[in-house]
Amino acid sequence: AQKVTQAQTEISVVEKEDVTLDCVYETRDTTYYLFWYKQPPSGELVFLIRRNSFDEQNEISGRYSWNFQKSTSSFNFTITASQVVDSAVYFCALSEVYSNYQLIWGAGTKLIIKP
Amino acid sequence: DGGITQSPKYLFRKEGQNVTLSCEQNLNHDAMYWYRQDPGQGLRLIYYSQIVNDFQKGDIAEGYSVSREKKESFPLTVTSAQKNPTAFYLCASSMSGGASYSTDTQYFGPGTRLTVL
Numbered sequence: 462a463q464k465v466t467q468a469q470t471e472i473s474v475v476e477k478e479d480v481t482l483d484c485v486y487e488t489r490d491t492t493y494y495l496f497w498y499k500q501p502p503s504g505e506l507v508f509l510i511r512r513n514s515f516d517e518q519n520e521i522s523g524r525y526s527w528n529f530q531k532s533t534s535s536f537n538f539t540i541t542a543s544q545v546v547d548s549a550v551y552f553c554a555l556s557e558v559y560s561n562y563q564l565i566w567g568a569g570t571k572l573i574i575k576p
Numbered sequence: 577d578g579g580i581t582q583s584p585k586y587l588f589r590k591e592g593q594n595v596t597l598s599c600e601q602n603l604n605h606d607a608m609y610w611y612r613q614d615p616g617q618g619l620r621l622i623y624y625s626q627i628v629n630d631f632q633k634g635d636i637a638e639g640y641s642v643s644r645e646k647k648e649s650f651p652l653t654v655t656s657a658q659k660n661p662t663a664f665y666l667c668a669s670s671m672s673g674g675a676s677y678s679t680d681t682q683y684f685g686p687g688t689r690l691t692v693l
Contacts, residue, residue: 496681504664506619506684552618563634564682566618 465555467567474543475575482538482570484553490514495536496554496564497527506552512536540572548574578603580685582667587690589654589661597652597688599667608650609668609682612636619666625650654690662692 464487474480486495497509510520512529520527524541540547553567580601589595601608607626611619621634625644639658644650650669654661665688670680 498684504666504687504689506666506668508681508683511681563621564619568618 465553465565465567467551467553467570469570470568471571471573473573473575476545477542479539479541480543480572482540482551482553482572484536484538484567486534486536486553486555486565488534488555488557490557492557494556495529496556497536497538498552498554500550500552500569502549509538509551543572543574545574545576548572580667580669580683582665582685582688584688585686587688589690589692591692592656594653594655595690597654597665597667597690599650599652599685601648601650601667601669601685603669603671603683604647605669605671605683606647607670607672607680608644609670610634610640610642610650610652611666611668613664613666613687622652622665660692661690664689 466485467483469483472480491514493514495512499507499509510527517529517531526539528537536553538551550569550571552569555565583598587595609624610622612622613619620636622636622640623631623634623642625631628644628647631642631644639655641653641655642650650667652665667685668682670682672680
């Protein structure tokens with residue numbers, strides 16, 4: 462079965478530390494998409510990134526970077542020089558071409574950045 | 577500004593009542609979705625709609641109903657048949673309603689927090 466695992470339930474770091482959130486997925490498809498969303502305390506999910514299975518290049522956006530490795534079925538998210546505003550729950554999700562409709566969601570990782 | 581609005585932000589329901597959650601988008605997206613989120617959990621799909629006048633059940637559709645009479649609107653009714661409706665409800669939309677819809681990025685509204693008294 463298709464699955465997304467975020468093994469870290471909660472991570473707490475001090476501001477300015479780097480932190481990596483892990484995401485491991487399972488799929489039978491060769492074509493699929495991976496997503497990261499941020500859910501701040503307000504509740505709204507904010508889209509961060511979408512990556513297709515044919516593009517294994519790492520992505521950097523400011524302090525955010527993503528490491529996609531098909532060999533280990535992982536799509537990890539790193540925040541460099543973390544800030545208090547990064548405190549949120551982060552979700553990883555998987556979508557497969559020709560699958561019925563679903564985004565398959567991980568359980569989320571709660572990130573706490575202490576000042 | 578384009579986006580997704582949900583109302584109300586907080587909703588209280590008495591046992592046995594039906595309540596309707598509003599979701600409107602002005603992104604001109606074809607597909608819309610309703611998710612339920614329980615504390616400390618991920619998202620579970622309730623219903624989705626690829627095009628106007630069509631919708632499909634998700635994983636946890638029992639006790640819920642939807643309609644899609646207009647492209648921009650996808651209201652969710654929580655019926656009295658839903659035994660444990662207290663949760664956070666999120667509406668989302670994505671551009672495509674066709675074969676590629678499952679891979680399109682979904683954009684979310686701010687959510688409605690429903691509490692049963």
